[in-house]
Amino acid sequence: MSLTEYFELLFTDYTLRTITLGTAVLGAICGMLGSFAVLRKQSLLGDAISHAALPGIALAFLITGAKDTNILLLGALVSGLIGTFWIKGMVSKTHLKSDTALGLVLSLFFGFGMLLLTFIQKQPNANQAGLDKYLFGQAATLVEDDVRLMLIVTGISLCILLLFWKEFKILLFDADYTKTLGFNTKFIDVLITFFIVLAIVLGLQTVGVVLMSAMLLAPAAAARQWTNRLSMMILLAAIFGILSGVLGTAISASQNNLSTGPVIVLVATVFVVFSFIFSPGRGLFFREIRFRNNRKDLQLKKTLQFMYGIAKTHDNISHPHAIRILNNFQGFTKKSLQQMEDKEWITINGQQWALTSKGFNEAMNLYNKTHD
């Protein structure tokens, strides 16, 4: 199936439509809430949470003996939340730094989860097959009910986000100050964290425990490059998330054997790389161009300054001088003189140059510009 065929099928094929819608919604909620994780410098928290969810899935299966998605995800939610608040508790109650706490909880929960998974696989229960799909996710298992659940959670988190927008923003920027204004920062913090955990848990079925954090961080990291406004960043992150979901599903569906989760994550990563290089304000590419332009500009001004030194000894500032007398000054070329003429700083007549009044004023004010 080619990509064009895929997009044609999208409107007729029920399964394909469900999966695409599911990954798109997942991308939106992850991008939105991932922005908060990135701005709070808690990027790795997402990784720890998703790994911490694994034992919850296994335990939910062991207790109920059924493979109902909602119950398994409920288990994931509970153990994800336990892991998260354990990390937060460790950081506030002990001397441990947050990366240490994250690492400890991540490996502890993941190890325990793997242990339970292998234990389940040894059971004579035929039902157990396929639990390991939560490791890397399997979008093909998405059904309409799953997508509906995702839509509901996304809707609720959007409402919460809009309702507490001001509180979220100020907590992200300056938590101590927020406290002095009388806001219950713990409540805001728990609210944000709860929804981040919820988004991660929703994605486990599609993207899996191992790659889930990329889904959360990549769209947000890409979006940060394009804007200096929080609202725009969150909107862009959601859009990048949706695009990653849809394009990733399209690519994996059109190339028969590629699993969807990793492809979605790779597409999201492409967005990140592209943004890091080509975003106008912060991108490496334009920064390099700006840097070079500045250097060239400075070179021109150096030459101008030298000309100014010569010209100001004459009564008539536009008195022509031979180009040759510039020779002992490094850093001018035919091209740079031409550029100076284009800027109307000088006029060139044969082998002679003359400063214009515009060039004279420019040179005079070169070092008078006070910093703001």
Add this chain to the structure above:
Amino acid sequence: MKTPLAVQVDDLTVAYNYKPVLWDIDLAVPEGVLMAIVGPNGAGKSTLIKAILGIIKPIAGSISIYDKPYEEQRKLVAYVPQKGSVDWDFPTTALDVVMMGTYGSLGWIKRPGQKEKKAALEALEKVGMLSFKNRQISQLSGGQQQRVFLARALVQNAAIYFMDEPFQGVDATTEIAIINILKELRKAGKTLIVVHHDLQTVPEYFDWVTFLNVKKIATGPVKEIFNDDNLTKTYGINYKVAINK
């Protein structure tokens, strides 16, 4: 008539883990003073402010603002944190940061409107930053960032201002601009409590001073208590002799 006490601290003790950072502090700040808190690094100056503002939970002690518990008097208090305490790469503008000063009086959920925006613009103008209102905050210089923080506190229109090293890392122009604003606030009857590092400028800038080094060494009018004796007690060396060597 006796001037009322703006801030009163009784038996305040703060400890991170075992080592006390502040030990049994009693402090009474009369209304309308411009007070410096001075002391060596690690003396607990920032901690004192944070404990008064409820950011850090003390082990013991009580705080009152105009004779009532701090929790009831929050609206009378504004805070200027250390500039380095936040991430200036946060995606927002100078105006937006100053608007945050209005969030406290707005309370939960309610959004700032035209009235709040007007107040924020006025505060920006007061600190000479109006032309930078739409500037992304990471593109401001250190001094400008400090002015934005000051404007955010001005918007709160408080009676008592707590400031944590507002002169740190700013150039002379900004320092003068800030101290003029502080003096203006004092003239308007506000009380200002400022963590300060530069001992040379204490007599010139402030009329009240507290010497702190885990314990409170002395507090009172600069004219009466800013002397060798207290400096030596606080810094452990004979300050004037040491710098004149």
